[in-house]
Amino acid sequence: MKIVVRNSSSVQPAEPTWSGSMPLSEFDQIGVVTHVPTIYFYRPPQDWAAPPCRMFETLQSSLSKALVIFYPLAGRLRWLPGSRLELDCNGAGAQLTEAESDATLDDLGDFAPSPEYADLIPQVNYSTPMAEIPILCVQITKFRCGGVSLSCNVSHAVVDGQSALYFLSEWAALARGAVAGPPPVLDRRLMRAGEISDRRSEFGHEQFDPPPLMIGETSNDGERRKETAVALLKLTAAQVEDLKREANRTRADGGAASVKRPYTKYESIAGHMWRCACKARRHVAAQPTALGICVDVRKHVRRLPPPPRKFFGNVVVDVIARGRSGEITAAPLGYAAARIREAIDIVTGDYVESMIDYLKGLEDFSRLQDIKAPGTNDGTFYGNPNLGVTSWLALPLHGLDFGWGKEIFMGPGTHDCDGDSLVIPSSDGDGSVTVAVCLQDSCMEDFKKIFYEDLPI
Structure with a gap:
């Protein structure tokens, strides 16, 4: 072209x-x-x-x-x-x-x-x-x-x-x-942070720790260099509901909280993707793996006044779900959804204020930044054996009309980092979603096959 x-x-x-x-x-x-x-x-x-x-x-x-x-x-x-x-x-x-x-x-x-x-x-x-x-x-x-x-x-x-x-x-x-x-x-x-309080010691903020490496490796340099492929995978509204039912049917907590707080669309889809990625990558059972989650914390911030809905800036934090590939793949979908729910539930008002205080106390932010410049892409990497699943489900993505009508498709631009994935709602508003996923080329075909074969019947 x-x-x-x-x-x-x-x-x-x-x-x-x-x-x-x-x-x-x-x-x-x-x-x-x-x-x-x-x-x-x-x-x-x-x-x-x-x-x-x-x-x-x-x-x-x-x-x-x-x-x-x-x-x-x-x-x-x-x-x-x-x-x-x-x-x-x-x-x-x-x-x-x-x-x-x-x-x-x-x-x-x-x-x-x-x-x-x-x-x-x-x-x-x-x-x-x-x-x-x-x-x-x-x-x-x-x-x-x-x-x-x-x-x-x-x-x-x-x-x-x-x-x-x-x-x-x-x-x-x-x-x-x-x-x-x-x-x-x-x-x-x-x-912005005010005076540093004792809250910074209440939480570990493990999301700033390096994610797991492949067993036997001392860095992720080899995984970073591997060729990647991108796929758009569609889930119908019925398939999404089937995943939610399966996740809640096989809850890791025995179902005690299923009526009060059933697993969400995101938790169910992300759990399914995590299981499929571990299988497609052919991990050994003991392989540590993490799933990165981006959480909008506007509703959790306890500020006077709180940040309004139209606050212009960044009000998101990353949290990490962790497990071992053998456990993620052998257990039912509810197990992976439970790990994701545990990570999201950490985000409370106290957690957000603690994180702000933690960051306020840093003298140097360089280890927490991944700068996308030639030769400097050496920050956090959520490729093999890990996955990052960002939800766009709650964002007002569609219907952008500059005077020549609404779009026929909206999506991410270039998308070439192993482990980077998005869950995007359909523009039709019918409950279907599209999963945009980037994985190493060697395991993409297996992932696509498992993604549909492992859907609940």
């Missing part, structure tokens, strides 16, 4: 905005210091009239207006001592690119994330100084059939998924000529 860039420009806020240094919260400082891509595909409607240049102009003018409201996205990050990040709200602007492709939308098949589509996504070069990298990069690509893709690459150090999607929905509203909704809450002090 050949992509030709026709236009690329920096888009500044349409009006002067607040300028200055914005300290980031402790939650902004940890995890993957990278840009997270998402991509939307649109088919041309029957009455398609807007030429590509008009679409680009619409995006450009509406983005300029949106950056007045969401002005942190027009700034730049910079490093401080101790590997801390700070946001410079300087109005430097977001990057907007216009491109054309010689392919049609039908050529893309099921839209599975693939390195083949990398040119549809604005690339970010982390080998350049941090202060020169746009926080938000957008690309619109017109296909030969008249359809388009819109991809957004936004810094995860500045926003989490909930915040990024709120920005996109407000930007789309402005592009359609609609009135913007409630403004985001930009004050990061709502999630």
Whole structure:
């Protein structure tokens, strides 16, 4: 697929905005210091009239207006001592690119994330100084059939998924000529640590410990170098309900709490994926394995005032479910779901405040950061023998209309790290889901086979 860039420009806020240094919260400082891509595909409607240049102009003018409201996205990050990040709200602007492709939308098949589509996504070069990298990069690509893709690459150090999607929905509203909704809450002090308390000693925060290695290995370097493959696996609403019933039928706690708190859709699907990955990777029974879980903690934060729903930043934590492959695969689905439930249940108001205090006491964040730059991708790795399953089930993913209708597909952008996976709800709202999973090429076919063969009958 050949992509030709026709236009690329920096888009500044349409009006002067607040300028200055914005300290980031402790939650902004940890995890993957990278840009997270998402991509939307649109088919041309029957009455398609807007030429590509008009679409680009619409995006450009509406983005300029949106950056007045969401002005942190027009700034730049910079490093401080101790590997801390700070946001410079300087109005430097977001990057907007216009491109054309010689392919049609039908050529893309099921839209599975693939390195083949990398040119549809604005690339970010982390080998350049941090202060020169746009926080938000957008690309619109017109296909030969008249359809388009819109991809957004936004810094995860500045926003989490909930915040990024709120920005996109407000930007789309402005592009359609609609009135913007409630403004985001930009004050990061709502999630910054105060004085360090005794809470930091109440929890171990094992999520910051290195995940398990393959038995006999002293590093994960060998696993990192192996070729990977990506698959989109569909589960119907009936299959999802079957997994939930099976997980709750085989509860590890004997079913005592099944009526009060049945396992959720996520816990059941993630448990199924964990079991399938252990089998497909052909682990020995004693192999330690972990499953990484991303938890939105907005409802758990005990702050006065608490962070509102439109808080703009990162309010997510990672927790870890652990086990041994032999136990995960030999036991019924309820066992894996129970391990996942135990990890999620750790996240309480006290836990969140303890984590903030723990991070506040660190002098150097470098060991907790995974920087996606050439030659520096040496942070936390949730590939073999581990898995990371991120839920997008509660995010407002679908229905993004910039004036040319709603998308026909929305998904992650490039997705090439072993063990990285997402659970995405159907755009139809019918209860079905799509699992986007990246695994080593040598075990992907086995995983796909086991994924469907092990579904409850």
